[in-house]
Amino acid sequence: MLKNIDPLLSPDLLMVLRSMGHGDDIAIVDANFPAAAMARRLVRLDGLTATDVTNAILSVMPLDDFVLEAAWRMEVVGDTQAEQPIFDEFRAIIARHEGSNFRLASLERFAFYEQAKSAYAIVSTGERRLYGNIILKKGVVRDR
Template sequence: MLIGIDPRTTPELISTLARMGHGDEIVIADRNYPATWSAAGCIEPDVIQYPGHDALEVADLITQLMPLDNFHSHSALRMQIDDQPDTLSEAHKAVWDLLRPRLPEGGILESIERQAFYQRAGGSFAVVQCSEDRPFGCFILRKGVIF
């Protein structure tokens, strides 16, 4: 048992976040995402499961413990809706609203086309799959540094 850590945070997530270094990326995948396929190419090949939690809850748990990056073209990426790259879904809006105040100075929220998302996610550090029902509710968070 640990003090000061949200009790919904699993040992697998804590271990993964602790092992990640600056610039490593972690995927938050909705329930439709091919998480096992994607995780096979990751440093952590086992999907971290978060059933009963949506993308917002998982993003909150991760960013309570992990700083976001500001040394790259993005701090976080959202999966674009097919043929609607500028449209934000309800899941996108909710997660962006959570992340904005947690961004370091110079941090950037961006989007990425769905197929490019799959390719990038397959080379991430880990995949966390949640029960997000809203389509395209997938995100990639890039780990920053602590000053």
């Protein structure tokens, strides 16, 4: 056990997060996502929700504030303006850890797949809610 580290952050996930550099992406995806086929590096957290994993990751990883967008969700197929309840949960998690300056952008399904394929890693969760997918861009840790 470690102090002040969310216990959901497995040793493999901590290694990935620590290895990532500024501007690298990490995708946190639901149980339906084809993660194994797409991942350069795959971390499996099958028993956890995407929102719990996102919350744990953002407890230790800053979002990139050098770019216009640093967090993306997948658009609902056939209705790009549709909202799913999980989107508001992602927004609340981002606001809790990073403040209200960051917005949750959206990507069309296949554009989301392409960005996930190029991500440093994909974290496959047991999330069963549809569209429970998010990509986060790592920022920098500044001296205090």
